[in-house]
Amino acid sequence: MNSLIHKAFDPEEFRREGHKLVDQLSTYLEDCLSGKPMPVLPPSDPDALAEFWKKDLETPGFKLHDFYSTLIRQSNHLHHPRYMGHQVVPPAPLSALTELLEAFLNNGMAIYEMGPASTAIERTVIQWLAGKMGFSDKADGVLTSGGSAGNLTALLAARQAMCGFNVWDEGNTASEPLALMVSEEAHYSVSRAARIMGWGEKGVVKVPVNKRMQLDASKLEETYQAAIAKGLKVIAIVGNACTTSTGTYDPLNTMADFAAKHGLWFHVDGAHGGAAALAGKYKHLTHGIERADSLVIDFHKMMLAPALTTAVLFKNGQHAGETFAQKAEYLLGDGQQKPWYDSAGRTLECTKKMMGVKVYVLLKLYGEELFRDYITGTYDLGKELAGLTGLYDDVELAVEPDGNIVCFRCCPEGFNGDLNTLNAMVRQEIVKKAEFYIVQTSIKGRIFLRVTLMNPFTGNHDLRLLLNEIRDTAGNIATALMQKVH
Numbered sequence: 384m385n386s387l388i389h390k391a392f393d394p395e396e397f398r399r400e401g402h403k404l405v406d407q408l409s410t411y412l413e414d415c416l417s418g419k420p421m422p423v424l425p426p427s428d429p430d431a432l433a434e435f436w437k438k439d440l441e442t443p444g445f446k447l448h449d450f451y452s453t454l455i456r457q458s459n460h461l462h463h464p465r466y467m468g469h470q471v472v473p474p475a476p477l478s479a480l481t482e483l484l485e486a487f488l489n490n491g492m493a494i495y496e497m498g499p500a501s502t503a504i505e506r507t508v509i510q511w512l513a514g515k516m517g518f519s520d521k522a523d524g525v526l527t528s529g530g531s532a533g534n535l536t537a538l539l540a541a542r543q544a545m546c547g548f549n550v551w552d553e554g555n556t557a558s559e560p561l562a563l564m565v566s567e568e569a570h571y572s573v574s575r576a577a578r579i580m581g582w583g584e585k586g587v588v589k590v591p592v593n594k595r596m597q598l599d600a601s602k603l604e605e606t607y608q609a610a611i612a613k614g615l616k617v618i619a620i621v622g623n624a625c626t627t628s629t630g631t632y633d634p635l636n637t638m639a640d641f642a643a644k645h646g647l648w649f650h651v652d653g654a655h656g657g658a659a660a661l662a663g664k665y666k667h668l669t670h671g672i673e674r675a676d677s678l679v680i681d682f683h684k685m686m687l688a689p690a691l692t693t694a695v696l697f698k699n700g701q702h703a704g705e706t707f708a709q710k711a712e713y714l715l716g717d718g719q720q721k722p723w724y725d726s727a728g729r730t731l732e733c734t735k736k737m738m739g740v741k742v743y744v745l746l747k748l749y750g751e752e753l754f755r756d757y758i759t760g761t762y763d764l765g766k767e768l769a770g771l772t773g774l775y776d777d778v779e780l781a782v783e784p785d786g787n788i789v790c791f792r793c794c795p796e797g798f799n800g801d802l803n804t805l806n807a808m809v810r811q812e813i814v815k816k817a818e819f820y821i822v823q824t825s826i827k828g829r830i831f832l833r834v835t836l837m838n839p840f841t842g843n844h845d846l847r848l849l850l851n852e853i854r855d856t857a858g859n860i861a862t863a864l865m866q867k868v869h
């Protein structure tokens with residue numbers, strides 16, 4: 384055997400490097416959690432960074448430890464309490480450690496034989512979550528790689544169940560174009576799923592939102608009737624729990640009534656906020672989620688697991704097996720039987736990660752109270768930040784937040800320039816200073832700073848400092864912009 388192959392599989396080297404890496408990450412974790420000053424998102428130029436790594440690859444010599452250090456240094460630091468950007472959680476360390484085990488065992492899970500334990504664990508996790516969401520024991524589902532894949536999986540099932548013919552085998556023979564209804568504020572993966580299914584732009588019927596950016600239930604009937612009048616066959620309605628941009632929840636229960644009235648499939652995109660059903664204090668936000676035909680929840684958003692880990696749940700578990708009905712003789716036998724334990728029958732993926740394991744570990748180590756505490760804490764923090772914005776006349780809150788996504792913008796006194804330009808510049812400046820990481824969003828054409836409180840170690844002090852820094856920055860930019868004009 385080639386000695387390089389032996390080297391690549393050397394158990395001693397693995398042991399040594401593994402211990403070193405865990406030590407390195409533990410120190411990094413301590414630094415982050417203590418709020419040690421560090422650029423949360425280290426400023427970088429994509430081309431320069433690409434050039435850096437190209438040169439690095441060509442440079443002889445390599446020390447794994449140094450490589451890890453550089454990689455950590457150049458990355459976005461989600462474990463730092465001043466990370467307040469996109470909706471990706473700082474994973475609980477032991478969940479991340481479990482992912483090493485998943486990667487190492489690499490049981491591909493397409494079929495039971497390729498991942499017996501992880502298949503059984505995934506089922507346990509799915510059944511646990513389904514029960515918590517208020518589904519009966521008829522429910523079933525699958526774990527998949529991300530909310531986008533999850534929404535597509537659920538909507539493919541909706542199409543197969545509701546279109547009135549066997550679209551999987553016969554192709555799209557509908558006499559009327561198929562469509563779904565969803566609010567204007569849905570995540571783009573919903574519209575992408577419709578387009579992947581060949582429904583095009585017209586296949587996504589947008590329902591207007593109210594001032595809080597929630598689907599306006601009073602517009603449901605007229606939107607539906609207008610779609611029918613245009614010749615569309617609406618087969619599904621999608622609720623946001625919650626929306627990506629402002630984090631507000633659609634009126635799920637009313638939408639479930641509407642779906643029942645018109646015989647539509649009710650899908651809930653709970654990628655971010657579906658998990659609030661686990662937190663007594665915020666459970667009311669998800670009222671009606673238990674009536675969904677399908678539901679997507681990301682464990683890597685509000686449930687402390689590393690990305691990507693998404694649950695797709697079906698109220699009627701049979702739908703889970705009907706979405707991808709295709710035969711693959713070598714893998715799934717004659718295609719007639721669809722046992723629960725061959726996951727390839729239920730997901731887009733063939734080889735797929737053993738993703739239930741890292742969730743199972745969290746449940747066993749800390750109990751579901753961990754999720755409750757995390758969701759309650761970060762949602763409370765969202766309310767706290769919104770409250771703080773109310774102290775200042777030059778800060779405008781976009782909407783009262785439901786949870787941990789808070790959007791606001793600066794309107795410095797006396798500034799008569801373009802607030803969109805100003806706020807976009809503020810965000811750029813904050814990111815450049817790198818003491819905090821925040822993002823921005825556009826709400827009805829107006830740019831707002833968007834803060835998502837994903838880190839459970841962010842505190843009131845951080846929020847106050849953030850607001851001070853933002854207001855100071857906005858004041859300076861406003862002065863500079865006004866001087867330019869005069």
Ligand SMILES: Cc1ncc(COP(=O)(O)O)c(C=O)c1O
Binds near residue numbers: 528530623625626654
């Ligand atoms: C409401 C919602 N749905 C779906 C997604 C997509 O999830 P993922 O990034 O896991 O593909 C997101 C991502 O932010 C989201 O906020």
